[in-house]
Amino acid sequence: MTTIDTPRQDVLDSTASTDNYLTHTRGFLSWILTLDHKRIGVMYTVSVLVSFLVGGMFALLLRTELLTPGRTICSAEAYNQFFTLHGAIMVFLVIIPSIPAALGNFVLPIMLGAKDVAFPRLNLFSYFLWLGGAGFTLYSLAAGGFDTGWTFYTPYSTTTTTGGVIPVLIGVFILGFSSIFTGLNFIVTVHKLRPPGMTWFKMPLFLWALYSTAIIQVLATPVLAITLCLLIVERVLNVGIFNPSMGGDPVLYQHFFWFYSHPAVYIMIVPAMGIISEIIAVHSHRQIFGYRFIAFSSIAIAMFSFIVWGHHMFMSGQSGLMNTIFSFISFSVAIPSAVKTFNWTMTLYKGTISLTAPMMYALSFLFLFTIGGLTGIHCATLNTDVHLHDTYFVVAHFHYVMMGSALIGMIGGLHHWWPKMTGKMYNEKIAITACIIVFIGFNMTFFTQFMLGSQGMPRRYYDYQPEFQIYHVISTIGSYILAIGFFTSAVCFIQSLMSGAKAPSNPWGGVSLEWQCASPPPHDNFKTTPHVGNCYDFSVVRWDEATKNYIVDHKAELAHSTSEGSH
Amino acid sequence: MKSLEPSRDAFGSDSAGRDRAARQGMWVFVIVVSVVFAATILGYLVVRLNPHMTAPWRAGNVADLPFTLLISTGVLIASSVTLHTSLKRVRRADQVGCARFAIATYWLGVAFVLLQGEAWWSMWRQKVVIEENLYAWTFYVLTALHVIHILGGLFALGIVARRAGEQKYTQASHNGIVLCGIYWHSLDVIWLVLYATLWIGSRSA
Numbered sequence: 001m002t003t004i005d006t007p008r009q010d011v012l013d014s015t016a017s018t019d020n021y022l023t024h025t026r027g028f029l030s031w032i033l034t035l036d037h038k039r040i041g042v043m044y045t046v047s048v049l050v051s052f053l054v055g056g057m058f059a060l061l062l063r064t065e066l067l068t069p070g071r072t073i074c075s076a077e078a079y080n081q082f083f084t085l086h087g088a089i090m091v092f093l094v095i096i097p098s099i100p101a102a103l104g105n106f107v108l109p110i111m112l113g114a115k116d117v118a119f120p121r122l123n124l125f126s127y128f129l130w131l132g133g134a135g136f137t138l139y140s141l142a143a144g145g146f147d148t149g150w151t152f153y154t155p156y157s158t159t160t161t162t163g164g165v166i167p168v169l170i171g172v173f174i175l176g177f178s179s180i181f182t183g184l185n186f187i188v189t190v191h192k193l194r195p196p197g198m199t200w201f202k203m204p205l206f207l208w209a210l211y212s213t214a215i216i217q218v219l220a221t222p223v224l225a226i227t228l229c230l231l232i233v234e235r236v237l238n239v240g241i242f243n244p245s246m247g248g249d250p251v252l253y254q255h256f257f258w259f260y261s262h263p264a265v266y267i268m269i270v271p272a273m274g275i276i277s278e279i280i281a282v283h284s285h286r287q288i289f290g291y292r293f294i295a296f297s298s299i300a301i302a303m304f305s306f307i308v309w310g311h312h313m314f315m316s317g318q319s320g321l322m323n324t325i326f327s328f329i330s331f332s333v334a335i336p337s338a339v340k341t342f343n344w345t346m347t348l349y350k351g352t353i354s355l356t357a358p359m360m361y362a363l364s365f366l367f368l369f370t371i372g373g374l375t376g377i378h379c380a381t382l383n384t385d386v387h388l389h390d391t392y393f394v395v396a397h398f399h400y401v402m403m404g405s406a407l408i409g410m411i412g413g414l415h416h417w418w419p420k421m422t423g424k425m426y427n428e429k430i431a432i433t434a435c436i437i438v439f440i441g442f443n444m445t446f447f448t449q450f451m452l453g454s455q456g457m458p459r460r461y462y463d464y465q466p467e468f469q470i471y472h473v474i475s476t477i478g479s480y481i482l483a484i485g486f487f488t489s490a491v492c493f494i495q496s497l498m499s500g501a502k503a504p505s506n507p508w509g510g511v512s513l514e515w516q517c518a519s520p521p522p523h524d525n526f527k528t529t530p531h532v533g534n535c536y537d538f539s540v541v542r543w544d545e546a547t548k549n550y551i552v553d554h555k556a557e558l559a560h561s562t563s564e565g566s567h
Numbered sequence: 568m569k570s571l572e573p574s575r576d577a578f579g580s581d582s583a584g585r586d587r588a589a590r591q592g593m594w595v596f597v598i599v600v601s602v603v604f605a606a607t608i609l610g611y612l613v614v615r616l617n618p619h620m621t622a623p624w625r626a627g628n629v630a631d632l633p634f635t636l637l638i639s640t641g642v643l644i645a646s647s648v649t650l651h652t653s654l655k656r657v658r659r660a661d662q663v664g665c666a667r668f669a670i671a672t673y674w675l676g677v678a679f680v681l682l683q684g685e686a687w688w689s690m691w692r693q694k695v696v697i698e699e700n701l702y703a704w705t706f707y708v709l710t711a712l713h714v715i716h717i718l719g720g721l722f723a724l725g726i727v728a729r730r731a732g733e734q735k736y737t738q739a740s741h742n743g744i745v746l747c748g749i750y751w752h753s754l755d756v757i758w759l760v761l762y763a764t765l766w767i768g769s770r771s772a
Contacts, residue, residue: 035575036575109577114577115576115577115579116575116576116577117577118577118578118588118592119588119589119592120575120576120577122592180599184592184595184596184599185592187591187595188588188591188592188595189577191588191591192584192587192588192591193577193578193588218595218598218599219598219602221599222599222600222602222603222606223602223603223606225603226603226606226607226610226712227606229712230607230610230708233708237697237698237704238698239697239698239701239704240704240708241610241611241613241614241701241704241705246700246701246704247614247617247620247623247624247700247701248614248701249613249614249617252610252613252614255613256606256610259606
């Protein structure tokens, strides 16, 4: 292989300050073959946002179809494909990689004070796997699409005549490995690349969240991999362990699938919670409340995630005892989630809140996650779930969690680290407007679906009773507003890239290490091993009017850390 | 092989740290592989012990697991022993011995794959076909799953054996053999569990 990089004497001489990861080398190959975690993070971010656009288009199509009972714009078969594609793309291509692989890749090593992740090559390989998985998923469209729902339940998925089932299964299989290798990389990075002074309890909470997520990725995703493998074999050979006529068990597929896919929900939400911890602390300039509780609640959620999968299967004929146990454990997840929510609220209390776009998204998160979390209790309760199962109530519930929380967290994080990633500031007014439009559109779209569901509108249906139409119309209009909101957000980002003001190194007043290196960061992140202090002690930060930047006062920081040490 | 981006190494001069990280990464990967097999074996047990089975597990005239599997198991254990010996030799600075045992491990691995193929062939000859029952299906799918992982290990073993032959491993620096060993021994243990499961599962109705 040839060396892509030019020799890097330039970093050492006086031009060093102008060298950053974006300008370090140029050309398409220097990006696509890069081993720099920051560039890989940026490539993931772009890819995820493109997938988000595609998945969102399918959402708009299916919402438009639901404007009227019966046919509105497309056939029932096309509708089945739309919601399946919307689900599969949003889950596997967008939300699962959105925070760990995209923002996590960019931020984790810098926050940790490391030069890169432990295995940069594996990191790039993960990205190529993502591309391969996305390719197969797209190819499935050309091969005839698939209408199985994103859950690929047997026996429908092994018997449906749509031709794209095997390609998409292969695609998701490959995406799973992308996710596993990212998780593996992060685990080893956090264990082995903490610089001197960066103890576990000095780590910013986003790192705790990413670490917990990585554990789930490594332990749960292999189950999905083997499940999809067995499903592919079964579809090809027409025999297999999910086929009841042979003595197999289709419910086994559901167990396998949810053993992965429930933890996968936490792969989506836990890193978003990490982002919210960062945003709330930094933008209210106040020491995070209950650091250890937030840190351990991430680990607790990761552990709980493995023993609640059965709550997806209350209606599958599972025994009453199993249902009761799963219901009980599912309630328990509320504890660590509430611990986080209360700690964030306490951090805000008497904080010096800056109502920046990231903070607006964080506040939206608090509101939407509370609704999403509390409605989960209805779904985990056995007797109400019998009624709510497979209705729009469930759809609304998981959109509040997966979109209203995980995705809103991701967009908030993107605003938060945008100046760091691009070296440009975005227009705060446009960004906040976008956030408000998204918030209104989101609630309009999905709150109505709680009502639809509790009145008995089943999910995934093409046709419905006329009395449901008013809710469907409101929901569809909401989805258009939501789209306008995201479009405004895109305008904001594009405008920032084209004509944004130059970002200072620390626009928000953060103390964690990423705010102590330049914006955008240099190729090697840090020239010398950075000093690790308390990343939530905002008393060491002061505003510097001359440079329009927050400065971390290392003398004050050192004084603090020695006085802490003398206790 | 020239590095793509020589600067992209977060460990810098800390080569011991880099080796430790690589070993930890390999252990995490072994956990990933173990979860794959644990799930598979669990799925096997669920269908095997299903009290409401609608089809017979194994029709009366279907052949037993082939005897070849016993031989291949022996070969795989032997390969673990030789790989470990290879590591012990390089730790004693015996590069020639290290290379000899690494190459022996590689060929034992190849032999294992061939023997598994023979086992498949012998089942096929006795008309144990996949469409008939889950006994056949699980036999082929589970052994194939293991062989696929062995093939990955063989690829790594091939590189390690070649590098050992070129005396690239020294007493101070031989992490490649250690990494390969972590994976290979784990696959060995996994095979023992898998084989035991298949064997017990194949007995009686």
